Amino acid sequence: MKKNYVKLPLLIAALYFGGDLHAQSVKDSSGKETKIEEVVVIGYGTQKKENVTGSIGIVSAKDLADKPNANPLSSVQGKLSGVSVVNAGTPGGSPRVDIRGIGSLSGNTVFIVDGMITEDISFLNPQDIESMSVLKDPSSLAIFGAKAANGAVIIKTKSGKGKPVFNVNSYLGIKTVTNVPKMVNGDQYIELYNEKLLNDRATDPAFITKAQYPGYTDWFKEILRTSIINSNDFSAAGSLGKLNYYGSVGYLQDEGNLAAGQGINSGSGFNRFNTKLNLSYKITDNITIGNS
Numbered sequence: 001m002k003k004n005y006v007k008l009p010l011l012i013a014a015l016y017f018g019g020d021l022h023a024q025s026v027k028d029s030s031g032k033e034t035k036i037e038e039v040v041v042i043g044y045g046t047q048k049k050e051n052v053t054g055s056i057g058i059v060s061a062k063d064l065a066d067k068p069n070a071n072p073l074s075s076v077q078g079k080l081s082g083v084s085v086v087n088a089g090t091p092g093g094s095p096r097v098d099i100r101g102i103g104s105l106s107g108n109t110v111f112i113v114d115g116m117i118t119e120d121i122s123f124l125n126p127q128d129i130e131s132m133s134v135l136k137d138p139s140s141l142a143i144f145g146a147k148a149a150n151g152a153v154i155i156k157t158k159s160g161k162g163k164p165v166f167n168v169n170s171y172l173g174i175k176t177v178t179n180v181p182k183m184v185n186g187d188q189y190i191e192l193y194n195e196k197l198l199n200d201r202a203t204d205p206a207f208i209t210k211a212q213y214p215g216y217t218d219w220f221k222e223i224l225r226t227s228i229i230n231s232n233d234f235s236a237a238g239s240l241g242k243l244n245y246y247g248s249v250g251y252l253q254d255e256g257n258l259a260a261g262q263g264i265n266s267g268s269g270f271n272r273f274n275t276k277l278n279l280s281y282k283i284t285d286n287i288t289i290g291n292s
Contacts, residue, residue, distance in 0.1 A: 057083060057134040061158070064126045068173055068229060070254050070270060072126040072155075073097060082136050091254035092270030094122050099136050099151030109151045110144065114278075114292045117147070121155065125250045127169055127233045128276050130158045157292065159278050160237030160246040169233040176226045177257050186216035227255035227269075244290075246278040 057080035067075035070092045077085040077095070084098040097109040111121050133154040144152050184192065190208055197205035235248035256268040280290030 057081070057136065059132040059134070061130050064129055064132075065169070067126070068171055068231065069126065070229075070252055070272070071095060071122055072124060072129055072132070073121065073153075075126060076132065076134075080134055083134055090270075091256040091268060092122050092252075092272065094120050097151065097153070099134060109153060110148050111153045111155060112144075113155045114157055117144075123272070123274065124155070124157075125233065125248065125252075125272075125274050125276065127167075127235065127250060128157045128248055130156045132156075157276065157278060158235075158237065158246050158248075159280060160244045161239050164236065164238035167233075167235045167237075169231070169235075171231055173229045174226060175229055175254075175257055177224045180220050180224065183218050183220060186210070186213055189213070189216075223259055224257055225259040227257050229254045242282040244278075244280045244282075246276070248274075248276045250274050 059076055059079060063079060064072055064075045069075050071094055073085060073095045074087055076083065077087070082100045084096075086096045086098075087093070088095055099109060108119050111118050113121060113124065133156075135148075135152045135154065187210070190210060190213060194205075194207045197207060229252075231250070231252045233248060233250040235246065237246040239245070250273070252270070252272040254270040256270065258268040276292075278290070278292050280288055282288045
């Protein structure tokens, strides 16, 4: 006689309960054991993973750890089919995320970070993320209502277990703007402008001269600069008896490439100092409490 083990997750207030139901079947008496297919929780219930592979895109912590991006969404760019990520261009700015096109003219993609709904995750350190699940199908978005008409991204942060583990992550990089358009100098501008007047067949063209435009300024050179990005993170994770813990401290500095002039700070830089603490305590076999 074959036994099937089905695990049903139940959510009551802030407490999570897990129960095992044992169902017996008399149709198969061969005694062979088979593993239950992996299931994915999609709000109201569960589905087999093979049925929702195209509807849910998963990005692991390994895909985010080695990417020097201030915003974790920037590291998802080009990794998931049907997900368009357009970077904001500003240091620390949140990219625009379109999942399978634009589903609604109003509203943005929402993010559920450890159960909390937000529309901006620029505060989140990519090193603290364990996994990101991008929901791309209406059936998996139904529980979040109209707010998630343009899609939803479920983010789970790291938690501790087992022996203490300490992690230090640091990088230093240089940012510069490439493929800058080459500008003409003052003499070339006067020549091209006068040619334009001739091509316009003006009856009395007002040609410009060097005396009128004696200077020459390359504005791209004036407002763009080479900048530094620096990130330092420290985390500790593990368990003490029935208490699991994860704590981290991080600092990010991104100067940005925009300057108000040579040697003048434009104020476009981005600095972030963040701390995170995840705790969970197992009271009984069926009751666990915690905070994030």
